[in-house]
Amino acid sequence: MTPTLTIEALAGDPKRRRKERRVRTLFASAGMVSIAVSILIMVALIGEAWAFISQVELASLFTFGWFPRRGFYDIPTLIVATTLIAGIGMIVAVPLGLGTASYLAEYASPRARRWLKPTIELLAGVPSVVLGFWALTFISPEFVQRLFSAAPPFTMMAAGLGVGVLITPLVATVSEDAMRAVPIDLRLASYGLGANRSVTVRKVVVPAALSGIVASLILALSRAIGETMIVFMAAGAVGGALRTANPLEPGQTMTAAIAALATGSDQVAGEGLAFQSLFFVGLLLFLITLVLNSVSNRFVRKYRERY
């Protein structure tokens, strides 16, 4: 009575298999495009950077400041300013962001959380050009200049604080997600052993969420280093900068230098060595981010607590 099962019956519909293949190809090519773009960027960067390095006098890479139009390409100027501004940003964002994350994940009542979290996400969506303007017109006069009366209107301090405001929501939301992903069982175990809330957060939740928290910090640091608009507007020194590690002076970061060169705000676009120097700076920026990412990956792999 029962029909015999044939091998053809199990072969499936060829139409369906063709469709499966098409979809697969579609997704694979989407992945390929982003890889191809990355490679293209790398090639362009390396090629032009090499052209710059092979023509420039090496001594001009280490002088007293970054004035590409006059042939002074002092790389340390840019690196110091970048580090300084990203550092100030992190000093603001790490305690503020992690504190917010801890509060949201562990302390806040569901009601407080319901309006706090969207507010923070809203802050994360503020365009950096708005924050840059705010850094220049509010942070600088109301904060930096009030505290340090000798400070000029454009300072790396104001830019750094602005960057800090920019990356705080990033640290807060990504860390909070990581902390909330820690199973409730672990918290119960901790409370059951007589731990209070702060011990539970510090000794159980944060270590268990460490990989996510570190990821948020690295993301924030990369964002701080790569941030352009705020530093372009608030740190001053658009046409060039003297090498200084004083945060109360104007300074130019790697990104701001690239923006200045590329937009021609110092009128060099498209010509000569000065223009090629921006590829060199870009390559440097790219390498720094790369190193940062691999260091953090290694760190996370070593210290994470897997649950």
Add this chain to the structure above:
Amino acid sequence: MANNIQTAHRATAVPMKLNEAGSIAVSGPKRVTGGTPDDSNRVILELDAVDVFYGDFHAVDSVTIPIREKEITALIGPSGCGKSSVLRSINRMNDLIDTARVEGSIRYHGVDLYGPTVDPVEVRRRIGMVFQKPNPFPKSIYENVSFGPKIAKYGGNMDDLVEESLRRAALWDEVKDKLEQSAYALSGGQQQRLCIARAIATSPDVVLMDEPASSLDPIATLRIEELMFDLKQQYTIVIVTHNMQQAARVSDRTAFFSVDVSGGQRTGHLVEFSKTTELFTNPRESQTEDYITGRFG
């Protein structure tokens, strides 16, 4: 009626011991069974007309149970009867649920645990807890055991304390060479014994166990039951279990809870509390008999 339970009881009460390989060897004098409890044991925990609410929901109605020192008290009953709620109210774990409210009084050594000056953190250091699912921290075996003593600023030798706790939890021999390894590398049964070691490392005198073997296989379950039998020499144990045979095997006294569905709410209440042997062989309430003979629940 109670015959099948009797048989089950007798069958599992055959002294069984696990050898190192994990297979069951029938030997040794140790009986995994409650036996007859001694009425001379001091009552150290008194649950007196305890009600538990979650918001407007009345989960448990007026439970009164005296819990005696160095005995195993089992809380049994159908799902939703509030036995876990009662257990969690003993070490104030219910405080962690925003809407939870406990009424009535729970006295521990005569002190009302819900008194205004009582810190739940202190309560939980003295009344430890083992959960349904093994929940070791994602840390090393050593760090798991030392967690409680460390946060309580234990002044003695930590290595000794860790060893002692692991020995008491019958886990030392299996883990002594890998204390620095992650607790997650252990099997489920080992993880649960680690959780027991972690709970007793803070030297509580009461240990609450919320269905401690429900996620374990029968062999691991047996080991936990054996362990409980050993632990009661030192600790007072309150265990919630779904498994009636388990209650019959390990406990000295049993509280049978049921749930009242009338009036639209599912409110749990205590039906009967007596010595385990009595409750299982000669229950006073017909509801208890129906439950233990499998006619309801």
